Amino acid sequence: MSPTRDIEKALPAPTQGQDLTFSNNLSPTISRFKHKEEEIERVETQTHHTSQAHDSKNPVLNLAKTITARSNASVIDPGPPPDGGTKAWTQALMGHLVVFNTWGMISTFGVFQQHYTTDLHLEPSAVSWIGSMQMLGHFSLGMITGRMFDAGYFYWSVIPGMLLSALGIFTTSLCSRYWHFFIAQGLVNGVGNGLQFAPSLALVSTYFACNRGVALAVMATGSATGGLVYPTVARQLLPRIGFAWTVRVMGLVMLAMGSLYCSLLKPRLPPRRFGPLLELSAFREAPYSLFLIGVFLICLGQYFVFYYISSFATNILDLSYGTAINVLLVLNGIGVLGRLVPSYFADKYFGCYNMLIPFCFISAIVLFFWRLVEDSGGLYCWAIGYGFFVSGFQGMFPAVLTSLTKDMSRVGTRNGMGLAIIGLGTLVGPPIAGALIQSNGGDYLIAQMFGGITVLLGSIVLVIGRISITGVKWKMRA
Secondary structure, X not given: OOHHHHHHHHOOOOOOOOOOHHHHHHHHHHHHHHHHHHHHHHHHHHHXXXXXXXXXXXXXXXHHHXXXXXXXXXXXXXXXXXXXXXXXHHHHHHHHHHHHHOHHHHHOHHHHHHHHHHHOOOOHHHHHHHHHHHHHHHHHOHHHHHHHHHHOOHHHHHHHHHHHHHHHHHHHOOOOOHHHHHXXXXXXXXXXXXXXXXXXXXXXXXXXXXXXXXHHHHHHOHHHHHHHHHHHHHHHHHHHXXXXXXXXXXXXHHHHHHHHHHHHOOOOOOOOOOOOOOOHHHHHOHHHHHHHHHHHHHHHHHOHHHHHHHHHHHHOOOOOHHHHHHHHHHHHHOHHHHHHXXXXXXXXXXXXXXXXXXXXXXXXXXXXXXXXXXXXXXXXXXHHHHHHHHHHHHHHHHXXXXXXXXXXXXXXXXXXXXXXXXXXXXXXXXXXXHHHHHHOOOOOHHHHHHHHHHHHHHHHHHHHHHHHHHOOOOOOOO
């Protein structure tokens, strides 16, 4: 129905003897409105036919319009998040598979670190830069892809990202020199990871409110399951089919998982077309900036363990290769509980920020105790404790970061900026630790103390950031 007929229908029918002065005065206005409406319809019809004729001759434009139409959610505001239900939890599960493919592969880097240093005789610090480049891409590209998500280009980011990640892994199987590995596994796979992670994190966040912590923990456990599957593939296949075909099997697993989540992930909110790539005003918010500083310091010292625990097992404790991989599996596997259990209690009772802080302090303390490990039993126990508290941090910090954004139409942009800062910590932390180990003649003491101190300092900054939100009212949820 046209707007003109809507107006006419809304006018009351005149009754006998009623003063029709108002209606008579309005009639010329309605006539002019009808004329303008007919003119607009003629222009729109001509434009539509011209556009269709032009588009039919341009298949690239047709493809672009198809993907963009799929990327953009309904232009109508869908209302509050469902916070549960089949569709919402399906998105969380697909987010789990995204992290399985991205952070799960990064969590496996200890296998590659040991292979590159032991079998290819590369320097530990140089090898660390490969894994650090993966992590930099994984986090820091969110500065771009987060804004792409807000603008409605989710699939333009995630689908090419999945293909790039798999390409990086497949080409790693062909590499023979350090710079080959750096480009294929570090750069190409890292860029592919970054194109997927931040948009998927933002997408899952928009489906939940009260249960957001648990939903993002379900997503984050993908790093634990990926950190179990990929090292197991390496342990079982490396002695049988060699490095190249083992890595190709990993690439096939990545393609299978990627095809599934690219089909089922669906944006919920309408696109925000206009707005800056970066919202630098966010850094003027004390809670946001302090949180990022704290998490940066924690990531600076926390992640090198995942690279070096296998080398520590073989080089310091003289354990077998199989035992070293088993320790890495334990470190990653305990993350399933470490992510889900704390996030459940955080959502139900305490708040994610309140729950996050003690996990960070305890992980710093456990990191200091690494020096006391002297045998395989002690290493397994230490890996269980450290893995649990670090995975608690990994599962809850995305939820806290998201909670610092009140306008969900900006969550992709602000989360992406935050992840870019965090990515810098993951970039330089492991190579610094590797250089400290190398300069200390292979001894891990200085690197262990470096990790513990930076995580402890980051935990203190998080306390200050928490106070900036609600003051010293510790019983208040945050």
